[in-house]
Amino acid sequence: MRIVVLDSFAADQGDSDWPDLRALGDVTLFPRAPTDNQRLVEACQGAEALITNKEPVTAALIGSLPALRYIGVSATGTNIVAVEAARARGIAVTNVPGYSTESVAQLVFALILELGLDVARHSRAVKEGHWARTPDFCFFLRPLPELAGKTLVIIGQGAIGSAVARIGAAFGMTVIAAASPGRSTPGRMPLHEALPLGDVVTLHCPLTADTAAMVNESFLRLLRPTALLINTSRGGLVDEADLVRALAAGQLAGVGLDVLGTEPPGPDHPLTDPRAPWAARVVVTPHIGWGTVEARARLRGQVADNLRAFVAGKILNRIV
Numbered sequence: 001m002r003i004v005v006l007d008s009f010a011a012d013q014g015d016s017d018w019p020d021l022r023a024l025g026d027v028t029l030f031p032r033a034p035t036d037n038q039r040l041v042e043a044c045q046g047a048e049a050l051i052t053n054k055e056p057v058t059a060a061l062i063g064s065l066p067a068l069r070y071i072g073v074s075a076t077g078t079n080i081v082a083v084e085a086a087r088a089r090g091i092a093v094t095n096v097p098g099y100s101t102e103s104v105a106q107l108v109f110a111l112i113l114e115l116g117l118d119v120a121r122h123s124r125a126v127k128e129g130h131w132a133r134t135p136d137f138c139f140f141l142r143p144l145p146e147l148a149g150k151t152l153v154i155i156g157q158g159a160i161g162s163a164v165a166r167i168g169a170a171f172g173m174t175v176i177a178a179a180s181p182g183r184s185t186p187g188r189m190p191l192h193e194a195l196p197l198g199d200v201v202t203l204h205c206p207l208t209a210d211t212a213a214m215v216n217e218s219f220l221r222l223l224r225p226t227a228l229l230i231n232t233s234r235g236g237l238v239d240e241a242d243l244v245r246a247l248a249a250g251q252l253a254g255v256g257l258d259v260l261g262t263e264p265p266g267p268d269h270p271l272t273d274p275r276a277p278w279a280a281r282v283v284v285t286p287h288i289g290w291g292t293v294e295a296r297a298r299l300r301g302q303v304a305d306n307l308r309a310f311v312a313g314k315i316l317n318r319i320v
Contacts, residue, residue, distance in 0.1 A: 005029045008053075049069065072094050079207075121141055153194045164204065207233070215231070
């Protein structure tokens with residue numbers, strides 16, 4: 001079987017040759033997919049299996065690959081695959097759910113703690129000699145909050161949201177599960193009631209027509225001015241222009257983002273501008289939540305397991 005991995009670097013960071021996948025056939029790894037469409041089609045010719053992380057597998061690409069029988073997404077979301085075109089051809093499509101649950105939940109609290117305790121700025125001040133010059137045994141750059149007793153509002157109670165709830169409870173936080181837009185799950189507090197209660201509001205719902213740009217002016221207006229907003233889910237959940245306006249108006253104590261609407265962002269993105277008046281209240285990480293060493297190893301192993309099951313005539317993590 002000829003197997004082509006279209007964009008391997010995100011999942012392996014150059015530290016793995018995908019041995020489990022190589023056990024299943026002749027593997028060609030592209031750290032990053034060819035940017036020219038013709039070269040991309042040529043690179044994939046003869047492939048019976050395509051593996052992709054973020055490189056789109058379009059209907060046109062599917063139509064140009066007569067040998068193709070399988071598309072494996074090395075991620076959870078499958079919106080980068082023309083699923084209906086695959087279905088029409090009888091091509092199997094799989095994904096990898098749940099591999100990064102603990103890693104993303106871990107980053108949520110890394111962002112919360114950084115925004116709350118300003119660890120990096122305190123460390124920088126120490127290294128710049130501030131502690132050596134102070135007359136006291138300690139110094140504080142600003143008032144520091146304690147998580148115990150604070151209210152954590154979680155929007156989206158899938159695997160990651162549930163893990164965040166578990167960790168929040170361990171910190172002594174009051175956890176509120178809020179209803180996602182377009183959902184009416186029993187036991188979820190309506191969003192308009194939950195948001196004003198939150199000291200921390202964290203997003204863990206999928207990007208859908210109902211949730212796109214859900215964090216907009218009206219959403220932000222419901223938040224406490226001292227609230228922290230965390231997004232490790234999808235950048236499209238946030239109307240970034242509305243968020244910038246809220247920050248400029250002094251709303252929110254802090255914002256922690258691991259995702260943006262366009263990735264990578266442009267060099268002049270207002271949320272990554274270190275000179276912006278709100279820069280000290282915004283922490284942006286480059287979509288790292290999913291990518292711990294352990295999570296990426298699980299991902300690569302599951303990609304191989306999915307294909308192995310397909311070859312054996314079994315169904316595992318099949319979308320189509």
